[in-house]
Amino acid sequence: MSVAIVANPLAGRGRGAKIAQATKELLTAQKVDFQLLFTEHPGHAIELAHEASKNHELVAALGGDGTCREVLEGIWTSSATLGIIPGGTGNDYARGLGVPRQIEPALEALLQGQEVALDVGLENETVFGQMASIGFSADVLEHVNNNRDGFWKGSAAFLAGVVATLRNLRTYAVKINLDGTVLEKEVIALFALNMPYGGGGMNFAPEARYDSGHFHLLFIEKISKMEFAVTLPKIYPGKHITHPAVTILTGKEITIEGDPLPIMIDGDIFPARPFHAKIVPQAVRVRIPIATPAL
Secondary structure, X not given: OEEEEEEOOOHHHHHHHHHHHHHHHHHHHOOOEEEEEEOOOOOHHHHHHHHHOXXXXXXXXXXXXXXXXXXXXXXXXXXXXXXXXXXXXXXXXXXXXXXXOOHHHHHHHHHHOEEEEEEEEEEOOEEEOOEEEEEHHHHHHHHHHHOOOOOOOHHHHHHHHHHHHHHOOOOEEEEEEEOOEEEEEEEEEEEEEOOXXXXXXXXXXXXXXXXXXXXXXXXXXXXXXXXXXXXXXXXXXXXXXXXXXXXXXXXXXXXXXXXXXXXXXXXXXXXXXXXXEEEEEEEEEEEEOOOOOOO
């Protein structure tokens, strides 16, 4: 089996470079036929993965969720299988697919694991595997990106972004069309989820699954700043879903009418535009650990 690894050395505040070096040493010792490719700029992983898919059966993303998304976009129309080697900060692709976040078991899953189908989301023409979101989550990430030179770094920067965004919490009037059913709401945030997790382990939709053939659409309706601040930590264990302001529905195609907003897609911000997401069931094969039989 021939393997290409598309690595983002800057992922995880430089963790990607260390994991790439360790991966190289481990695969060389195992005499695996592999090619290690390093990204040099945003979008580069798409190009590298697309070219690698012509010559390799397995193309792995080494980095964070943004790198995973770009590699997915690069290979999804090819016959190559996707692999994941977690190297970022959030690693929600790995979390949603059950891929270990330690190097050696992640490589074991890559080389010896099982291949399963992965649904692919399309937000307009942008490919994603994890989630697309508008509102609060995108506002937080946009704040972080706009303050990269600030005092706070890493996870502290995201906490600072949450505090700043919460201070100026906004609601958005939207008309949601979900598979032909129309809802008019005032929301703080809206998520089209293909996996349960986002934001580094927030369990937004506990029952979302990468091969279900539909999205879990989560939206948070108008809520006070204080109540939202109290509810926010409950997302990590998935205990927010019983809150009356939280609704989760399922569907295959979602259109949002309202003022165009910036969109967060798999951890990256895309410019404001009308939101339209649809799912392409079983579009890609992905390598994950072999399931342990139930006792």
